[in-house]
Amino acid sequence: MKFVRSLFISAALLCCGIASASPLTIDNAYVRATPPHAKNSAAFMVINNTEVREVQLIAVNSDIAERVELHNHIMQDGLMKMREVEQINIAPQGKAELQPGGLHVMFLGLKQELREGQSVRLSLYFDNGEQIIIDAPVKKIKMHKK
């Protein structure tokens, strides 16, 4: 009996070791540097999903701003406009690219200036229950307005 039980325990450990390996990784995360007294900024990154099902980014938290939203850009009446989205989908064994002019994490009501060289802590929440915490560097980006 003792042997059977130890077999069971090692099988359980094996199971949980595999289950805790995250199917999600974040690449090239950065936050846009702002001039003094700017109210808004944004974060960009690539989210990779190794899982065989779709995963959704459903929320992001950071203490640098009053509000953090998920946004996309859409073309409306010939103008690029930002719209809040409820989630960002990451396809099975695919990736979501958050980049200037497209999907982004939006910071509204900045509490501080964001200078190049700083880093910003972000907590990313996914619909599979995962939470990923990253420190994204602040970088200057030229925004091309259309």
Ligand SMILES: [Cu+2]
């Ligand atoms: Cu936005």
